[in-house]
Amino acid sequence: MNELISIFSPQWWTFKNRLFRSSWTAYIKTAIILLLGAGFWASALHYLTILLTKLQGMESNVGNIIALKGLSLLMMLVFFLLIFSSLLASINNFYLSHDLPVILSSPVSWGSVYLSKWLETAVKSSWMIVLAVMPVFIAFGLFYKSSAVYYFLLLPVLLAFVLVPAGIGVFISIFLMAVVPAKRAKNIFIILGLVTLILLFLLFRFLRPERLANPEWFANMTIFLSEMKMSVSIFLPSMWATEILTPFLNTGGGSPIFFALLLMFTLGVLIIFGSWLFNAFYYKGLVKAQQAHSSKPFIMEEQFLGKLFSRIISFFLRGSRKALIVKDFISFFRNIGQWSQMLLLFAIIIIYLFSIKALPVEWGTFLSIRLRYIISFLNIGLVGFVITAVASRLVLPSIDNEGPAFWIIRVSPVSMKKFLWSKFLIAFFPLLALAQILIIISNIFLGVKIWFMFLGIITCFLLVASITGLAIGIGAYSASFSEARTGKEQSGFKGTVYMLLAFAVIAVTIALEFTPVSGMFLKEISNAALTLKSWIIISLFLLAVIVLNFFVIWMAMRTGRKKLLALQ
Amino acid sequence: MIVIDHLVKRYNDYAAVNDISLEIKAGEIFGFLGPNGAGKTSTIKMIMGLMKPTSGTITIDGHDIQKDPVSAKKVLGYVPDRPILYEKLTAWEYMKFIAGLYGLDNKELQDRGMKYLGIFELSEWINELVENFSHGMKQRLNLSAVFMRNPSVLVLDEPLIGLDPRGARLFKEMLHASRNAGMCIFMSTHILEIAEQLCDRLAIIHKGNVIADGTSDELRKQAALSGSGFEQVFLRLTGGEEVVNIVKELET
Numbered sequence: 001m002n003e004l005i006s007i008f009s010p011q012w013w014t015f016k017n018r019l020f021r022s023s024w025t026a027y028i029k030t031a032i033i034l035l036l037g038a039g040f041w042a043s044a045l046h047y048l049t050i051l052l053t054k055l056q057g058m059e060s061n062v063g064n065i066i067a068l069k070g071l072s073l074l075m076m077l078v079f080f081l082l083i084f085s086s087l088l089a090s091i092n093n094f095y096l097s098h099d100l101p102v103i104l105s106s107p108v109s110w111g112s113v114y115l116s117k118w119l120e121t122a123v124k125s126s127w128m129i130v131l132a133v134m135p136v137f138i139a140f141g142l143f144y145k146s147s148a149v150y151y152f153l154l155l156p157v158l159l160a161f162v163l164v165p166a167g168i169g170v171f172i173s174i175f176l177m178a179v180v181p182a183k184r185a186k187n188i189f190i191i192l193g194l195v196t197l198i199l200l201f202l203l204f205r206f207l208r209p210e211r212l213a214n215p216e217w218f219a220n221m222t223i224f225l226s227e228m229k230m231s232v233s234i235f236l237p238s239m240w241a242t243e244i245l246t247p248f249l250n251t252g253g254g255s256p257i258f259f260a261l262l263l264m265f266t267l268g269v270l271i272i273f274g275s276w277l278f279n280a281f282y283y284k285g286l287v288k289a290q291q292a293h294s295s296k297p298f299i300m301e302e303q304f305l306g307k308l309f310s311r312i313i314s315f316f317l318r319g320s321r322k323a324l325i326v327k328d329f330i331s332f333f334r335n336i337g338q339w340s341q342m343l344l345l346f347a348i349i350i351i352y353l354f355s356i357k358a359l360p361v362e363w364g365t366f367l368s369i370r371l372r373y374i375i376s377f378l379n380i381g382l383v384g385f386v387i388t389a390v391a392s393r394l395v396l397p398s399i400d401n402e403g404p405a406f407w408i409i410r411v412s413p414v415s416m417k418k419f420l421w422s423k424f425l426i427a428f429f430p431l432l433a434l435a436q437i438l439i440i441i442s443n444i445f446l447g448v449k450i451w452f453m454f455l456g457i458i459t460c461f462l463l464v465a466s467i468t469g470l471a472i473g474i475g476a477y478s479a480s481f482s483e484a485r486t487g488k489e490q491s492g493f494k495g496t497v498y499m500l501l502a503f504a505v506i507a508v509t510i511a512l513e514f515t516p517v518s519g520m521f522l523k524e525i526s527n528a529a530l531t532l533k534s535w536i537i538i539s540l541f542l543l544a545v546i547v548l549n550f551f552v553i554w555m556a557m558r559t560g561r562k563k564l565l566a567l568q
Numbered sequence: 569m570i571v572i573d574h575l576v577k578r579y580n581d582y583a584a585v586n587d588i589s590l591e592i593k594a595g596e597i598f599g600f601l602g603p604n605g606a607g608k609t610s611t612i613k614m615i616m617g618l619m620k621p622t623s624g625t626i627t628i629d630g631h632d633i634q635k636d637p638v639s640a641k642k643v644l645g646y647v648p649d650r651p652i653l654y655e656k657l658t659a660w661e662y663m664k665f666i667a668g669l670y671g672l673d674n675k676e677l678q679d680r681g682m683k684y685l686g687i688f689e690l691s692e693w694i695n696e697l698v699e700n701f702s703h704g705m706k707q708r709l710n711l712s713a714v715f716m717r718n719p720s721v722l723v724l725d726e727p728l729i730g731l732d733p734r735g736a737r738l739f740k741e742m743l744h745a746s747r748n749a750g751m752c753i754f755m756s757t758h759i760l761e762i763a764e765q766l767c768d769r770l771a772i773i774h775k776g777n778v779i780a781d782g783t784s785d786e787l788r789k790q791a792a793l794s795g796s797g798f799e800q801v802f803l804r805l806t807g808g809e810e811v812v813n814i815v816k817e818l819e820t
């Protein structure tokens with residue numbers, strides 16, 4: 001126990017110092033994050049209660065069945081997410097963590113190393129997800145007027161539940177690191193990315209959300225009820241956690257004690273077997289992780305993709321801008337950690353396009369033309385959200401990724417303006433390509449007119465530019481070049497501010513385009529010519545969209561540049 | 569080549585650099601010495617444009633580093649104490665990157681780049697990732713990249729840390745050759761023997777002030793310790809003589 005306390009003491013002191021010895025800016029940032037979190041909880045509780053009330057209004061017991069089924073599905077999604085999250089966290093904690101040299105060179109027992117890393121993995125991979133699903137369970141509790149036992153059990157059950165996927169993640173990572181050849185140890189993230197890609201796709205196909213868009217699916221109530229009553233999977237711990245809690249929701253029945261014992265037993269087995277696996281294979285995996293860097297790197301001139309990129313870049317750019325972009329390109333493709341994110345991105349694109357394709361295509365039969373245009377119009381915003389999510393993972397950290405080597409740029413005769421615009425360019429074109437693929441293909445699936453297609457293409461161009469500009473600007477404004485931060489994921493505050501600002505830009509852009517789009521739409525369905533006044537109004541709104549997006553880019557890049565110039 | 573005029577750097581009430589003025593000419597190796605926290609790194613950071621002075625100016629080959637940083641940085645070379653480079657590049661890619669940043673053409677890169685990688689014994693490692701290099705190898709790569717550019721002003725902050733005796737010897741020879749070719753070299757170091765051996769002129773900074781400036785013999789005179797070792801001179805000037813008493817106490 002003393003060993004565990006010693007191992008965790010740096011984290012505890014860091015936490016204490018952050019709590020009592022931070023700057024006012026840090027306290028304000030924390031307060032904003034807490035407020036945003038409270039806002040999320042409040043709105044989630046509010047809308048979930050509305051949803052549950054509406055479901056309750058459905059005939060017979062359908063509402064209750066749908067609500068409880070939804071809860072099971074949510075828990076199943078959380079379960080798979082936690083496995084992936086803990087896999088990544090455990091590889092980092094067990095094999096790549098900065099404190100390993102200190103801990104492993106000290107006379108601490110391996111049992112303590114295992115337990116400390118196990119707990120660290122569980123906490124790091126699950127705290128955010130637990131916080132996010134809590135309002136769902138509280139909303140259920142409030143709606144079903146549950147007894148105090150429900151709330152009393154909620155936290156321990158959720159904790160026991162999240163420890164199971166954490167245990168699975170640790171188990172898989174120790175096993176993977178032991179069996180993957182040393183040369184390939186670094187490619188483990190690619191393997192993980194592929195596994196997630198397949199899991200995501202299978203889960204998505206299993207849920208078949210497009211069924212909900214088809215009212216005919218609801219036609220046969222007997223089939224509906226029988227499908228809904230089927231358990232998601234009794235073999236999944238997510239189901240056990242739901243089964244423990246639901247009897248206390250005043251719905252009655254169930255055998256919570258059995259499922260609680262099952263959950264605890266599984267957790268115990270995972271910890272014990274994990275410990276056995278750790279003792280047998282950890283050292284082997286650790287040695288491999290240390291040796292993993294000996295593999296030969298790809299040389300750009302020797303690869304097709306590298307050669308192609310080099311030719312394209314050399315055609316357009318020379319000198320320092322070319323040097324900066326080539327450096328970023330090489331660093332990106334050599335950073336294996338980025339690959340799993342690329343695979344996730346690929347999964348998002350496939351799922352996104354599949355969702356659009358799976359929408360009922362015979363619109364005329366039950367949906368009006370107006371709805372088709374509303375969906376197509378909102379689709380522009382959705383593409384903006386996807387681009388924002390991708391940019392927050394890949395573009396926002398791009399300035400931080402310079403790390404302590406940033407001194408090389410600072411002492412060179414390259415202006416900060418040139419540096420930032422190089423970062424902008426290397427991010428903008430891939431994001432633009434992604435956005436245009438999404439908008440063009442989805443509009444083809446939706447069958448919109450050519451003017452609408454052009455509107456989507458141009459709006460996406462502007463949105464991608466401002467979203468990229470925001471990511472670079474905010475990334476530069478809040479950049480930290482210390483070694484400790486290099487390669488780490490985005491800290492909550494920066495990511496949250498970026499997402500909020502990007503969403504605001506998207507929302508205002510869509511709102512500004514609403515008048516021109518409805519004007520053009522009315523012209524189309526009535527076949528009437530627009531008056532000069534209408535054309536002027538439409539042009540003014542479109543001009544406002546252009547001005548807004550260019551202003552966002554200018555402002556973000558300028559603010560970021562000023563901050564980098566003021567670095568001491 | 570380097571003119572520092574009434575340079576001040578304050579952090580709130582604390583003066584890290586307190587009104588120093590220095591001039592270092594072409595073809596000169598200038599040693600900048602001082603105890604920890606004396607203001608050496610702050611001065612170097614201000615010379616390199618990495619930090620803004622509270623007041624005063626620094627001109628590099630006639631270009632004010634604050635007003636015209638791009639022109640000044642074109643002639644400046646910098647070797648920091650910790651050679652933190654881009655880990656995901658190979659040694660040759662790093663050389664190409666630096667050549668691109670400083671506008672060297674392909675012929676210069678090939679000729680001079682390969683020449684200095686050869687001098688610093690890295691030729692066989694050119695396709696190896698920087699992340700696999702030792703501290704000393706990284707420093708040698710950084711030195712290769714700096715000398716490839718042939719800057720007219722070179723600023724070095726503890727450049728010998730991590731270099732093995734062979735690397736250190738090579739580096740010293742390179743400094744002599746560059747000085748003879750007209751390069752202006754500003755070097756901070758804690759290794760007093762090296763400072764005395766290599767530098768044409770020295771300055772000692774203590775608590776933000778330059779307390780002595782001249783050749784090693786002139787510094788001995790200022791410390792009233794003619795004929796003494798340079799360590800003794802340094803300790804006398806920086807008020808560190810109590811260290812001698814501590815050492816005596818430890819010996820007993």
